[in-house]
Amino acid sequence: MSAKSYLEETHTAFGHPKSKILQWLLTIDHKRIGIMYAVVMFFFFFVAVGIGMTMRAELWEPGKQLVDPHTFNQLFTLHGVIMIFIFIVPGIPAIFGNIIMPLMIGAKDVSFPRLNWANFWLYVIGCIVALFSLWGENGFADTGWTFYAPYSLTTSTNVIPVLVAAFLLGMSSILTGLNFLVTIHRLRAPGMDFFKMPLFVWGIYATGWIQLLATPVVGITLILAMLEKYFGIGIFDPAKGGDPVLFEHLFWIYSHPAVYLMILPAFGVMSEIIPTFSRKEIFGYRTVALSSAAIAGIGYLVWGHHLFTSGMSDLAKTIFSFLTFFVAVPTGIKFYDWVATMYKAKIVLRAPMVWALGTMITFVIGGLTGVTITMIGGDIHLQDTYYSVAHFHYAILGGVVFLMFAGMHYWFPIITGKMYNEKNAIRAFALIFVGFNLLWFPMFIAGYYGMPRRYFDYLPEFAIYHKIAFVGGVMLVIGLLWMFYNLIQGWRKGEPSGPNPWNATTLEWHLPMAPAPLDNHTKVPYVDFRPYEYKHGEPVVKFDYETMRRID
């Protein structure tokens, strides 16, 4: 048995570099690629958090504080572009889909490791192109991350480089999804059928389909916008008969499924953590798995609810409003299943579980407020107000990013072989959770009373909400820094964790060592068991780690 971990040796795309740095840059090992994604993504995440806090500081009082209105427009565009295209769309799939998913199904790597490597660099190039426009002559785009035509085609700012960047990032996302789909179809351990896969893999599978089928639509939309700008093909130019509503249709055909692309793997993380820390088999495995597929399927059909105030026909509005309500059904099924899993369980309140429980609160708020703006009448009042800003951040930051943090704590031992400081992890969670709610809950109220989003200035009566939000924002940022400090310290100085510190059941916890060895499982087990089998709080399935045969 090899005693070297993936951090000590690696496979490369070509050549046999001696240099450690080149080994990282050329690696085709899915675990290392996942870590590199994490490094780039969190770098940009903190940049975008900084931009967000700059905007909050600007909004401390009515009138101008820090930046002028034009810069403010660029700031929220940059914040949106980074957070959406660079951070949260690659998000959990790029990090944990890469690192954990192959381990969960007993594969040695993803199906196309070199493509995976190329995708990472395509992603990096996309990031660079996006930033490149910051230093251009006319400054970063000021259109908002949605690039609505025709303004995006007439503004003098550098919209085109951002469109190119979004296209490259989209291509990277498509090919990553493709890679995962083939991996899940082809490389499952013998005996593991679809209903023996861990639920995180189901989440990644559903996400892969969204990446594959929805992203090309926005890709071509961005290309058409570029052609419009340089060749004047006319389809987005009202002077030539182009209809701006068409741009919004095409844009949201991707961008609405994209939020399910963000949340589905996060739900997968939740479905891993809840049974492990409840020490029980998950309630309704099949319903959780199939509801992922259902959310992905229905998610394609509802984009029009972004266009309720854009000049869509009343008939289409009714259809879309009707269909949108259905998304809440599979989501609700998942929540009931998780709660039922925890019912009468001996819950172990370690950091990943605390994050998961916190998310249950914030995501329910985010999800239910989403249902309120599904109603056409309600939406016309709340569209483009702070209400939708708060809804979106509750669902995505309070849902996806919180669960990403939960996953970071949960899978930390596999990736690093160490354990972080539990107390500090809980404290950082508490600070982030309180700060998060202070930051965004007031926005629901402000939005309900009519505070429009993306505004540089506001009426004096909204001052109180903005002040509370700023305080919450400061707490959130301190909490984030604390959490990352704690994790980094854990990696550097933490206690060795052993391969299965949580005594969990899924395959990624049955590796011979932690951190994971280069070629994953030394021997691939035959999977004739369900992923979460516990009896009296103990895993049912036990392996002889020499032969990977069951000995229970």
Next chain:
Amino acid sequence: MAHEYVPEVAIDREGNEHLVQGWQDDYFGGKMGFWLFMFTEVMMFSAMFLTLSYYYTLHPQDYTEASAHLNRLLGGFNTVILLISAWTMGLGLLKMRSGDVSGAKKFILATMFIAALFLVVKGFEWHEEYEHGIFLGHGHLIEEGYPLGKKLFYGMYFTMTGLHGFHVLIGIGLMIWLLKRINAGKVTPEHHILHFNIALYWDLVHLIWVFVFPYFYMIGAAHGH
């Protein structure tokens, strides 16, 4: 640091052996991956057809008149030769699978020749449109008062035939690469997934044209010139 496939078995509780699928040399996985990739192409062109249909719904009359003006002779010629090129490409793949490598190479070359011919004809056709004052950012398309539906129709015509032509160009590039790989002995009758996938790609390029052609050239054919 080669990453060779080491055959491995998993053993179940009865002691039966089950072969573990590696990612290396996964023929079906390679096919599936390429089918999935083709979906992204289909979605891209679908979005363009959606744009085209969107404006067709608004301006049916303008569309028919604009379509009547296009050169059906050149377009039809291209349709037929592209159809034949799909056939030669398929026969090349059959040759490869039956072990006749040099025969396969001849068919690939024939396909490349037809693909290049397609682009040349396309060029003549665009040139002719240009002469009639129809081109992006030129003539009627920037003329005030020219019917909006026609502007949109021709805008999409140049976009879609252009992007389709771009795919033809990529196809030629892929076939050159394929020939190099065959000459280097990397694509063989026993290991022809690359050839298979490029043949699939070429069928997709043909497939797109099967819809581009009637939507642009034929919907106004009943109205004549």
Next chain:
Amino acid sequence: MATNEQTVDTALYEREKGTYHKILIGLLILTAITFVQPHLFLAHATFEAQLLIGFAKAWLIVAYYMHLKSEKPVIGIMVAFALMLVLFFFVTTIIDVHHFQFTDESYITNGTLK
């Protein structure tokens, strides 16, 4: 491994070659129909007729040239799923633009730039 077999089989070659020739002839006939249709039949519904011929041709290409018929069903299911999605995009968007209630009030939708 059964799924990774890429064997050389000449009998299969002759049979598949025959299929390729037949499909080529079928496609050429359909293309010929494409050309004569506007002058022969359904001239008032050229768009629909052309689309129908297009789908017939597409079916031949996908099923035989792209070997979907002899492929494992899983790929066929994937294709069907993707196509259903495309169909939904078309139907819904066209419903929207067709039923826009203020068509006459905007030059974009009524087509007369004044």
